[in-house]
Amino acid sequence: MNNAQTELAEEIFYSALEFKTPAERGAFLERKCRGDGGLRALVERLLACQPDAEKMFQEGGVARLPLMPLAELSQSIEETPRLAETVEALASRDDFIGTCIGPYKLLQRIGEGGCGVVYMAEQQWPVRRRVAVKIIKLGMDTKSVVSRFEAERQALAMMDHPNIARVLDAGATESGRPYFVMELVRGVKITEYCDGSELDTQQRLKLFIQVCQAIQHAHQKGVIHRDIKPSNILVTIIDGLPVPKVIDFGIAKAVAGRLTDNTIFTAFEQFVGTPAYMSPEQAVMSGVDVDTRSDIYSLGVLLYELLTGRTPFETKELLERGLEGLRRTLQEKEPQRPSVIVTTLQGSALAQLAHDRRAEPLKLITLLRGDLDWIVIRALEKERSRRYETANGLGMDVQRFLDNEPVTARPPSRIYRLQKLVRRNQATFGAGGMIALALVGGLALSTWFWREERQARKQADLATQQALAAEQQQARLRREAEDHERITEAAYLVSQNRLEEADQLANQVTAIKPSLEAESVLRALGQWHALKGQWTQAEARFNLLLEVDQKDNSWAITDDLLMAGPIQINTGIFRVMSAFGGPPSLVFVIPPTRYLPNAP
Amino acid sequence: MSDVTLVLDAISRGDAEAPEKLLPLVYNELRNLAAARMVQESAGHTLQPTALVHEAWLRLVGDQQQNWKGRAYFFAAAAEAMRRILVEHARRKARLKHGGGQERLNIDDLEVPATGPDEQVLLVDEVLAELETSNPERARVVVLKFFGGMTNKEVADTLGMGERSVDRHWVCAKAWLFQKLRTPAQ
Numbered sequence: 027m028n029n030a031q032t033e034l035a036e037e038i039f040y041s042a043l044e045f046k047t048p049a050e051r052g053a054f055l056e057r058k059c060r061g062d063g064g065l066r067a068l069v070e071r072l073l074a075c076q077p078d079a080e081k082m083f084q085e086g087g088v089a090r091l092p093l094m095p096l097a098e099l100s101q102s103i104e105e106t107p108r109l110a111e112t113v114e115a116l117a118s119r120d121d122f123i124g125t126c127i128g129p130y131k132l133l134q135r136i137g138e139g140g141c142g143v144v145y146m147a148e149q150q151w152p153v154r155r156r157v158a159v160k161i162i163k164l165g166m167d168t169k170s171v172v173s174r175f176e177a178e179r180q181a182l183a184m185m186d187h188p189n190i191a192r193v194l195d196a197g198a199t200e201s202g203r204p205y206f207v208m209e210l211v212r213g214v215k216i217t218e219y220c221d222g223s224e225l226d227t228q229q230r231l232k233l234f235i236q237v238c239q240a241i242q243h244a245h246q247k248g249v250i251h252r253d254i255k256p257s258n259i260l261v262t263i264i265d266g267l268p269v270p271k272v273i274d275f276g277i278a279k280a281v282a283g284r285l286t287d288n289t290i291f292t293a294f295e296q297f298v299g300t301p302a303y304m305s306p307e308q309a310v311m312s313g314v315d316v317d318t319r320s321d322i323y324s325l326g327v328l329l330y331e332l333l334t335g336r337t338p339f340e341t342k343e344l345l346e347r348g349l350e351g352l353r354r355t356l357q358e359k360e361p362q363r364p365s366v367i368v369t370t371l372q373g374s375a376l377a378q379l380a381h382d383r384r385a386e387p388l389k390l391i392t393l394l395r396g397d398l399d400w401i402v403i404r405a406l407e408k409e410r411s412r413r414y415e416t417a418n419g420l421g422m423d424v425q426r427f428l429d430n431e432p433v434t435a436r437p438p439s440r441i442y443r444l445q446k447l448v449r450r451n452q453a454t455f456g457a458g459g460m461i462a463l464a465l466v467g468g469l470a471l472s473t474w475f476w477r478e479e480r481q482a483r484k485q486a487d488l489a490t491q492q493a494l495a496a497e498q499q500q501a502r503l504r505r506e507a508e509d510h511e512r513i514t515e516a517a518y519l520v521s522q523n524r525l526e527e528a529d530q531l532a533n534q535v536t537a538i539k540p541s542l543e544a545e546s547v548l549r550a551l552g553q554w555h556a557l558k559g560q561w562t563q564a565e566a567r568f569n570l571l572l573e574v575d576q577k578d579n580s581w582a583i584t585d586d587l588l589m590a591g592p593i594q595i596n597t598g599i600f601r602v603m604s605a606f607g608g609p610p611s612l613v614f615v616i617p618p619t620r621y622l623p624n625a626p
Numbered sequence: 627m628s629d630v631t632l633v634l635d636a637i638s639r640g641d642a643e644a645p646e647k648l649l650p651l652v653y654n655e656l657r658n659l660a661a662a663r664m665v666q667e668s669a670g671h672t673l674q675p676t677a678l679v680h681e682a683w684l685r686l687v688g689d690q691q692q693n694w695k696g697r698a699y700f701f702a703a704a705a706e707a708m709r710r711i712l713v714e715h716a717r718r719k720a721r722l723k724h725g726g727g728q729e730r731l732n733i734d735d736l737e738v739p740a741t742g743p744d745e746q747v748l749l750v751d752e753v754l755a756e757l758e759t760s761n762p763e764r765a766r767v768v769v770l771k772f773f774g775g776m777t778n779k780e781v782a783d784t785l786g787m788g789e790r791s792v793d794r795h796w797v798c799a800k801a802w803l804f805q806k807l808r809t810p811a812q
Contacts, residue, residue, distance in 0.1 A: 036794070036798045037794075039798065039801070040794045040797055040798060043797065071805070072798070072801045072802075072805075075801055075804050075805055075808070076797070076800075076801050078804060079800040079801045079803070079804035080800065082800070082803075082804055082807075083772075083800050097664065098715070099660060099675060099678070099715075100660035100661060100663065100664045102711055102712070102714065102715030102718075103656055103657050103660045103678075103711050134664070135661075136661060136664065137661065214662055218662075
């Protein structure tokens with residue numbers, strides 16, 4: 027049989043399927059095959075098996091492979107190594123499944139973190155239950171890991187909180203790897219959950235508050251997490267409600283212990299996984315002097331990521347400059363405020379971000395600006411004494427934001443920045459230490475230092491005064507800048523014909539700087555209100571417009587006054603007439619609509 | 627932006643080496659997705675492999691990617707990945723069934739109506755190899771339909787052919803596959 031014939035047969039076969047009755051089909055085949063018996067036999071064979079073929083593929087409009095048990099499918103994907111994984115990598119992880127470690131029978135791999143692999147396991151005794159077992163990667167000093175864990179076990183046992191997954195046990199495998207046993211949490215990373223479920227910002231903040239409460243509880247029991255990051259906060263659904271669970275308590279400490287300079291860098295990749303969540307003091311002091319405020323910092327990073335989809339510093343950026351660069355960045359570089367970083371995003375990225383949060387891009391930016399910015403920035407302070415004192419403090423400030431109450435976080439003042447400058451340049455400013463030296467060194471020297479000190483203090487006093495004045499100035503400037511931004515946004519909205527939203531923005535404007543943009547926004551909004559017969563609002567917009575006109579000495583003031591006239595008549599206020607110096611009739615003769623473009 | 631979207635962008639910009647990078651990435655995503663589903667769902671849950679492919683697409687790229695070329699490459703890679711995964715899975719199970727020996731499945735011995743999903747996957751895969759030499763275009767349609775779970779419209783967009791051609795290929799392929807699987811090889 028040749029290809030051309032097969033092709034023809036298939037063509038006829040496919041067309042014949044349109045005819046439903048045998049008689050019609052027969053006639054069609056007769057016509058098409060024109061006595062070619064071989065061809066007709068081919069087509070008939072295809073037609074004969076077609077119903078069975080359909081059945082075999084379980085046709086339902088779309089081709090479908092049969093349903094497979096999720097576990098089986100998941101496992102086979104897990105175990106098909108040839109595509110992405112080397113045999114070596116496979117060998118190092120898969121040999122655990124099915125084996126027992128102590129009383130725990132490993133059933134299935136459920137995750138892989140920076141420092142190890144997590145399995146779902148069944149505890150055989152003393153109780154039969156499902157748990158999660160985390161086996162730490164090779165290359166650790168198992169003994170010290172386990173002993174560090176033992177040291178904290180008492181504290182860990184005291185923790186009892188619905189948002190904390192309990193750590194139950196620790197030990198060493200036969201091959202000498204440390205492992206930890208935890209309450210099994212079936213959930214997804216908090217960031218993934220939020221984006222996947224498209225939670226809006228309010229819902230995200232509510233979840234975040236719960237995380238803060240969990241961390242607070244641990245802190246009260248004397249346990250610091252040290253490795254708060256999205257993959258350690260899983261969200262499970264309980265009674266239809268999302269519940270965040272913090273996992274891995276106590277493990278970071280046991281595993282990391284005292285990091286030295288040599289180990290810290292490998293530690294980033296191997297253990298901590300993401301330096302983006304590491305506090306400045308963790309990076310600098312090698313984990314020696316880390317307290318609860320380090321967790322506050324990481325919570326700040328988490329909040330940052332929940333709000334903006336980004337971390338204050340990208341992991342890549344942190345790692346590419348080496349350890350010293352990383353320390354410098356974490357210690358000195360100020361993170362961009364959430365509302366600012368969001369505005370730097372490309373259009374499509376911003377649209378996606380906003381979509382994930384069920385908000386419009388502009389609204390999202392407006393929502394972040396202000397209180398949320400300052401809450402995040404305060405949690406992310408380089409100097410830990412300036413952060414929130416407790417996780418609860420942070421959570422409560424977020425709650426205040428949700429309740430529309432004033433938050434305690436405030437933008438860092440000029441004075442504070444100056445203090446930081448002084449601290450960074452102690453050689454110049456740090457007079458105290460030098461005096462002590464001078465006393466020892468001799469009178470002449472001390473006099474010289476004293477003068478130096480006095481000068482420094484004078485400078486400092488002066489600077490403080492300036493800073494105070496500057497702060498007031500700054501507050502005014504900030505208000506103006508904010509109003510200016512509102513106007514810019516409103517202008518954009520007006521251009522998009524989204525007048526309702528533009529009007530809401532313009533309504534918040536108090537101190538306005540004259541600009542053509544502001545004039546046109548106010549004019550458009552005033553006219554819009556007038557067209558809808560909302561005279562009071564129209565008048566408010568025009569009053570502000572006239573104020574701007576006056577400040578700006580705008581040529582448009584005459585036109586604007588003419589337009590404002592009919593509006594003010596409608597509100598019963600005749601102020602405008604005195605500006606014209608004429609009798610009321612002057613205004614009455616001008617029909618309002620004539621000056622309102624697009625009037626019906 | 628995920629790695630996959632970066633690669634898809636590179637593909638749409640015409641980077642010749644980019645498609646190579648897609649398969650492992652898509653595979654990894656399928657793996658992560660399956661693991662995540664495992665944790666979320668109850669143990670007895672069932673899933674269509676093809677649903678997983680679609681979910682991977684939605685999660686990684688969503689409807690943002692308007693570029694049909696990227697979409698085509700993605701689904702081709704995902705269907706191929708799913709094919710390999712399912713074939714590997716079926717082979718392993720077949721080996722277990724036959725006492726763990728190296729015995730190959732003889733397709734002639736199997737009654738088609740009695741085949742389970744695993745056998746079917748293996749059988750389709752075997753005759754697909756033949757189809758790939760005789761009619762590569764049709765073989766691609768089968769991979770996308772059978773392992774990728776795509777609709778006719780999606781396949782048409784992916785392969786750049788008409789929807790009717792896709793349907794014809796698929797209907798004929800099913801009849802052909804059925805014959806192949808039922809009758810002993812000549």
